[in-house]
Amino acid sequence: MTQLALVIDLNVCVGCHACVTSCKEWNTSGQAGPMPDDNPYGADPSGVFFNRVQTYEVGSFPHTETVHFPKSCLHCEDPPCVPVCPTGASHKREADGIVLVDYDKCIGCKYCSWACPYGAREFDEHSQVMKKCTLCVDRIYDQTLPEQERKPACVMACPANARIFGDIHDPDSQASQMIREQQGYALMPELGTQPANHYLPRHIRRGSDDSA
Amino acid sequence: MHPAFSVIFLTTLIGVGQGLFIALNIGQVFDLARDDINLGHGFYAWGGFLVLSFLALGLIASVFHLGHPERAWRAVTQWRTSWLSREVIVLPLFMLIVFAYMLGHFNGMDAEQSLTLGLVGIIVCFTLFVCTGMIYACLRFLREWATPLTVVNFILFGSASGFIFAAAYAGWAGQPELLELFGEIGAWLTLGALVSRGWTLKRNAELRARPKTTTQTATGIHHPEVRQTSMGLMGGSYNTREFFHGMKALAVRRIKGFFLVMVFPVTLALLLAGTALDSAFLVSLAFLAQYLGLIAERWYFFAQVNHPQNIYYQQVG
Amino acid sequence: MQTGSAVTNNGNIEVKNTTCYMCACRCGIRVTLQDGIVRYIQGNPDHPLNQGVICAKGSSGIMKQYSPARLTKPLKRKAGAERGDSEFEEITWDEAFDILEKRLAHLRATDPKKFALFTGRDQMQALTGLFARQFGTPNYAAHGGFCSVNMAAGMIYSIGGSFWEFGGPDLEHAKVLMMFGTAEDHHSNPLKIALSKFKRQGGRFISVNPVRTGYSAIADEWVPIKPGTDGAFIMAMMRILIEEGLVDEPFLVDYSNSAQLVIQDPQHPDFGRIARNTQGSPLVWSGKRQQAVSFDAREDGIVLDGAFTLADGTPVKTAFRLLKEQLAEYTPEYAEQITGIPAADIVRLARELGETALTKGGELPIAWTDCWGRQHASISIRPVAFHAMRGLAAHSNGFQTIRAFSLLLSLLGTIDRPGGFRHKAPYPRPIPPGPAIPSSPDDVQPGKPLNGAPLGSPASPDDLFVDANGQPVRLDKAFSWEHPLSLHGLMHNAITNAWRGDPYPIDTLLIFMANMAWNSTMNTSEIRKMLNDKRADGEYKIPFLVVCDAFQSEMVAYADLVLPDTTYLERHDCISMLDRPISEYDGPVDSVRIPVVPPTGQCKPFQEVLVELASRLKFPAFTNEDGSRKFKDYPDFITRFETAPGSGIGFLAGWRGKDGSKAMRGEPNPRQWEMYEKNNCVFHYHLPREQQYMRNWNQAYLDWAHENGLIGKNAPIVIQVYSEILQEFRMAAEGRRPGKQPPEHLRERVKTYCDPLPFYYRPLETQRSDCDTYPLNAVTQRPMAMYHSWDSQNAWLRQIHTYNYLYMSPRLGQQGGFEDGDWVWVESMHGKVRCMARFSEAVEPGTVWTWNAIGKAAGAWNLDPEANEARKGFLLNHLIAEELPPGPEGEHLSNSDPITGQAGWYDVQVRVYKAEEDEDFSWPQFPAQPTVPGEPSRPDTLAYHAARGGAANPAPTPWHEQFADKLAPLTQPLQGIGKRIVSAITGEKD
């Protein structure tokens, strides 16, 4: 069985937010859109985004690291957001493991978002349905796009090539290989959600006689 | 979590309805068992009407929680997996039974029929309590909720408030024996709720000290000092609105204090006075006090939950 | 939503290529339109620069295109309204052109200096510069002077090329990268692509920066340096390299002037100059023959390090020896004191660089021939790359720091070698490069073009653009004794100088694409007053102010005449080899923009405005011999313009020749635009492999570059370890040189700073600050998701940065008694601002920093006056003065590098202290700037969807809100009661 996913390489992510806005740009006019914005030109502008880039600081000066941390829906293999949905709008596809919301079925009860520990769902207050990363399902199978463009918008945009898209159940996929070779890990493993998206950790390369 | 008022009203109102329904049936048992009590169909019929009204009000409140109430019917489809779906099935079912109960009494159905309907109703009523409680208790990661105590609390609070309401109802209906009876049961239920809610509070306070999910597990960065410096957005988003109550710690503590005082001592005092003096008015006050307290209790029930997603939304930068 | 055919299938879909301009990086983009509305902007996979990727800004182009801050009509300040009030009336383009034509024709015919043209993040300086020159005014500059001229001048005058746009690190072959003072988005996408590959390939990345964000975040080692002290760090590393023999001696001997002999006799008329033979060839010392020989003879056994006596008895030392002597005081311990970097780390890092460069490289089997006819079988790899930007440049000691930096690269032999620093066409250029500037007031004549280019590169004191008294001819005092090598002008002093009338008052100031009432100005609050200040007779001190912008910026509010520009998606443009092209290491690249959507409203490309004005004013280059107009419009101008009649060199290098078959040089091709359009809007010329390296001395390359007009002569470009040009200025200051002389008060300054060898000094402003009172360095960084001031109107980007904090070590909070998130005052000796503190461990504890240009003036950019940008955001510029405090060198010296005039943005010293309880918004605040006629209205919600009308698609109101609105009259009193109950319980208001 296929499980499509993103592998995010924290070793090279520079935190540029390209994945954030390219995602918004593709999806707002796509089937998952629109992704509305409130107060777009006023105080506290706030909008629907499927992907965010956060920043963490590790350690204290001068041994500080800054880690940029992109996060979208992790397309969990055991997605807690699915069974709780009373309407079946929130579902995980058999064929490729993508977790989606069917806007036509969603009653906007928000229950799925309570069940997601990752804060990966965003409610569209205007059309009153739950929205989230679709793994760009309307790109990746689109036969009218050239083959090399049948990838999520965020993956295509990423200047650091820090986002790898692929089938993590296929041991030969680049995604699986990178997870294997670079100690790819899942977020909040203690929760047993088995996120399909994986993260590759930082690797520090030291100089020859760098004792620091 | 950000407390949703529609859900606060839904759960508290149907709780009263459910408790009241149980009380009516207990009342009927007494009615049958004791010669000095003779209530007549009107009491049950109007009682059923009141139950139905509470349930209906709760239902209306819940509709405001939905973005698309016109599609609410779809919510019955996932009963295999979703407690919410189950609730959506059980609540109308319960209402149907109550409706039949009410209609039956208006049409003078006999005691046997009433008790049978009542028994079925009580089973469904408890099922409803379980569904409502499980909606919260089944969310494993929301550790403040993920305990059987959640279901127990729902049952005890609903029943207590329902019995106290029933006591007031009996009082106004000129049934001092029942006022006393319901009042006493209501008091015991309130005390039971005090124990289970108290236990829950203690349990949850301890949970905070032993977080299972931390910034480290959330990011996979295993270092004792990991701090978020930016959540990636500044003007707020669904994630910063839905999962944070947005109140200062002091305000939250005051709300907790308010509910603890209102739901327990104030209610009990008024209730004891009411039953002792046979005052429907005081018992009504007891109900009002408890209900207000329960709104605060339910608010706190949401607010206390520290959703693991909040780890990702700590800092604007 | 379900799977199905992509939306791109619906409606009328068109895909068009053009070049991004959400920032100056100029990536290739592919724009998908759906029924004429922008659906999607992606990176063009066939573009050499970004190879298909795109950044956060580029992906948000839609929100720029449909921004409510857009200007759509030409505007004239309302009679009676003051500048800054932003009160305008609409006029037609005909009226606008009439006004401009009359005014400019008069100035041109009487005193062309009175017209000044300053442009900001302009990517068409070849055209704006030509316009100024043809007009006859010297008063032209673009952003370079306040941006990074130190980087350009410091490196070009040393190695003939520079970081910025003219060169970069070869990360494909490098093993170690040391990056100095580069934030997060310089050379945005290409650098990110390269950094990622470099890291994955096992490269080690070291970042030298007081702050660790962006690029530095993924560095393997962070070297937190105190701002303004890199010179000391670099000098110390050079000292260690030399001490430990970790320098590329053959490279230095062959390709730099290190071995050349500098005259040491103070009595000698040429003291401090390089000794030459009678043919003018520099002398070096032959160890074999024990005598001075010509550098160009290429003998073996030349001595790098020594002191000798020439045959005539003149004592000489090699330049290298002088460098060594200069380095003597820069011990690691000394550098530690200055920079805060532990001495052991300095030693370790220097060794790592030296060892990697000299022992980990190997050879690339590419045969080439040098300028002296010597054939080489291969090219040495020097796998140590560097990158540097404004962290070095934006200090008033930046030029000498960057000189030191260039020498560090040279010691390691990394110049235009694989793994090191690589040039990009049109560089390398001779030292000095570029066109001659005018050098006398007589070069400015009414009715005539300027005699020389307004900007260029002086080679000696006699090239300075000063009058007989040594006083500047330019308004911004560029190319004067105050800032002799100010190659890019000093735009940051233009307004102050014009306001003060020093050196003279002007009449008309035309500002294009620069927000000089806000972020590209130092001392912003005062500048805003100057723009609005009047003479005794009621006339403005700067009488006429024309602003060409695409958006309602802070600057627009001050205009007398506003010219609404198109956006990058609406216009033709070219990224020209005559300017700052987007070349790659392997050869020249230029590119174009071709409109993908029609202009909005009355918007007109500024290019067209210039061509129209130039034609109306009958500039020679724009007029036929019979006096008729030469070019129909901008595209026609680009196709047919040649740098000289028949030169075959024009703005675009691709598809030249009648049929488009020629590259770089050839007759104009009437179908050139079409050919660009068919080829992804980009032209990439691949040099043969043997011309891709060692280009300073690569005969085949230099011949080719010369033939194609990139350089004036095909002579070797020898690295200037010892800068003879600076020595000439120093000699003038010492009075040891005939020709132009500095005014007395500047002699000491010129003598001190024009040191032919690099040295470290404390930045000028720091020297004059009370560092006990103001102990902290304050700097800014650009965030990746915002371009200067112009993205606050972008609904998506402003959600990422809608206001800014001042980042600082938590220690400052402990000392000052404030918490993370508290409001604080930041004060410099020039003023103060109020902002919020954000604690961070990723900043050197003596430094505070913020994102640049996030704070905005209320009402600008069509933002709600209550928007976070105005209420919580702040601008550091209010604290930074454009002039130094008065001193022995005079009164109104620019706060800039004493050599290049580079604005010293990052020199300011501050202190931080807690604000009062009720001071909970940023300060200073300005009266809200009203919107202008023609600006679209500002929606409360957006639900952008191309197929549903784009930005015009309103977000629906959910049913319960509609319901609540209907019930509002009933529920409001209840709500009031509810609120009161809640606040009674919680004790919280609202």
Ligand SMILES: Nc1nc2c(c(=O)[nH]1)N[C@H]1C(S)=C(S)[C@@H](COP(=O)(O)OP(=O)(O)OC[C@H]3O[C@@H](n4cnc5c(=O)[nH]c(N)nc54)[C@H](O)[C@@H]3O)O[C@H]1N2
């Ligand atoms: N997204 C985005 N990209 C841009 C721009 C933009 O506005 N937004 N602007 C473009 C323009 S015009 C330019 S000029 C470039 C500039 O690109 P950069 O040169 O990267 O620009 P700055 O943001 O000025 O960053 C200066 C860096 O130097 C550090 N620094 C400050 N002082 C010192 C010092 O003394 N020593 C060292 N070692 N470091 C120091 C600062 O911490 C900061 O990281 O970016 C271009 N790219």
Ligand SMILES: Nc1nc2c(c(=O)[nH]1)N[C@H]1C(S)=C(S)[C@@H](COP(=O)(O)OP(=O)(O)OC[C@H]3O[C@@H](n4cnc5c(=O)[nH]c(N)nc54)[C@H](O)[C@@H]3O)O[C@H]1N2
């Ligand atoms: N404190 C501090 N200040 C700094 C810096 C710093 O590091 N710290 N950096 C400095 C540097 S390096 C630079 S380069 C400057 C940049 O400063 P500016 O050159 O002033 O850059 P922007 O703020 O981008 O403003 C450019 C103007 O161009 C307008 N514009 C955008 N697109 C178009 C267009 O297509 N056509 C026209 N006509 N106008 C357009 C925008 O609306 C805006 O008003 O800032 C400098 N200011």
Ligand code: SF4
């Ligand atoms: S686009 Fe790539 S590099 Fe940029 S933030 Fe996203 S993952 Fe990181």
Ligand code: SF4
């Ligand atoms: S990340 Fe959240 S929304 Fe996505 S599949 Fe997992 S639980 Fe569901």
Ligand code: SF4
């Ligand atoms: S919000 Fe929509 S998708 Fe989520 S649980 Fe409710 S019905 Fe399902």
Ligand code: SF4
């Ligand atoms: S996969 Fe698509 S929807 Fe998901 S974050 Fe990336 S761009 Fe957005």
Ligand code: SF4
């Ligand atoms: S770096 Fe981004 S904004 Fe700049 S030109 Fe490239 S895509 Fe456009």
Ligand SMILES: [Mo]
């Ligand atoms: Mo710049």
